[in-house]
Amino acid sequence: MVLREVPRESRSCEPVLKWAGGKARLLPEIVKRLPSRKLWTGGYFEPFVGGAAVFFHLVPAHARLSDWNPELVHLYTVIRDDVEGLIADLGRHMHDRTYYYAVRAIDPETLSPIERASRTIFLNRTCFNGLYRVNQRGLFNVPFGKYDNPTLCPTDRLRAAARALEGVSIAQGDFEAAVAEAKRGDFVYFDPPYVPLTPTASFTNYTSSSFGVEAQRRLAQVFTDLGKRGVRCLLSNSDTPLVRELYAGHHIDGVLAPRAISRDGEGRKAVGEVLVRNYA
Numbered sequence: 001m002v003l004r005e006v007p008r009e010s011r012s013c014e015p016v017l018k019w020a021g022g023k024a025r026l027l028p029e030i031v032k033r034l035p036s037r038k039l040w041t042g043g044y045f046e047p048f049v050g051g052a053a054v055f056f057h058l059v060p061a062h063a064r065l066s067d068w069n070p071e072l073v074h075l076y077t078v079i080r081d082d083v084e085g086l087i088a089d090l091g092r093h094m095h096d097r098t099y100y101y102a103v104r105a106i107d108p109e110t111l112s113p114i115e116r117a118s119r120t121i122f123l124n125r126t127c128f129n130g131l132y133r134v135n136q137r138g139l140f141n142v143p144f145g146k147y148d149n150p151t152l153c154p155t156d157r158l159r160a161a162a163r164a165l166e167g168v169s170i171a172q173g174d175f176e177a178a179v180a181e182a183k184r185g186d187f188v189y190f191d192p193p194y195v196p197l198t199p200t201a202s203f204t205n206y207t208s209s210s211f212g213v214e215a216q217r218r219l220a221q222v223f224t225d226l227g228k229r230g231v232r233c234l235l236s237n238s239d240t241p242l243v244r245e246l247y248a249g250h251h252i253d254g255v256l257a258p259r260a261i262s263r264d265g266e267g268r269k270a271v272g273e274v275l276v277r278n279y280a
């Protein structure tokens with residue numbers, strides 16, 4: 001990877017996607033707890049990258065981003081490699097219900113790389129609440145959203161994101177493989193799917209949930225093992241007894257963060273989250 005010429009602070013930018021669990025609101029608390037430059041001498045890893053709010057804020061010199069979601073990883077790769085092609089393609093989309101469902105029905109793998117990335121941005125900006133959800137066949141199934149005049153092509157954000165992503169390694173895959181090569185002095189920020197505040201059947205029965213109790217336990221083990229190798233890690237999760245049990249022995253700070261996407265119709269509520277560190 002190459003060193004950037006421009007100081008990272010001047011490259012800070014906004015996420016290009018609306019993302020459930022996006023970290024924009026928790027950013028000040030995260031920034032306060034970053035490892036000092038003495039401890040963080042190497043690269044940056046974000047293995048549950050989602051909307052990448054933390055990466056786009058920090059714009060570290062050497063970064064490796066990854067996620068299980070192939071559409072997300074593909075989008076960031078296209079933004080990095082051909083942002084002008086993507087901006088040009090976004091110009092052909094329309095904000096229209098029938099058009100939305102036609103684009104939603106397309107199998108992304110049949111599209112060109114640019115069209116596939118453009119479809120992801122279009123759906124994210126026009127679907128209900130910017131949610132990302134797929135059915136059992138892996139097809140996107142979020143309904144049309146209620147926006148009056150959404151920005152279908154966030155040109156400035158895309159160009160800024162492309163500058164931030166220059167030279168960044170981007171990969172699809174599981175979090176454990178993504179951090180396998182992290183070494184002493186590197187810093188990892190983990191933002192996994194959260195443990196539900198009230199455990200649901202799909203969470204506790206790990207055969208029917210993609211990130212259930214077993215995955216949370218595996219993640220806690222990876223977090224602890226990285227610490228033993230001198231890799232500094234920060235993790236966000238919900239403030240639940242399971243999370244406190246899994247990370248007992250590490251530094252756990254409770255923080256209150258307003259929830260971005262509310263499902264209970266009561267509007268935005270502050271919910272308890274924790275930030276866990278394996279360094280002082």
Ligand SMILES: C[S@@+](CC[C@H](N)C(=O)[O-])C[C@H]1O[C@@H](n2cnc3c(N)ncnc32)[C@H](O)[C@@H]1O
Nearest residue numbers: 021022023048050051053068069174175191193
């Ligand atoms: C809470 S979101 C991340 C939010 C993000 N950091 C942000 O600021 O917007 C969790 C992410 O984990 C990803 N994910 C789920 N299971 C995974 C796994 N086993 N390995 C890597 N990523 C996974 C999802 O695709 C999702 O993007």
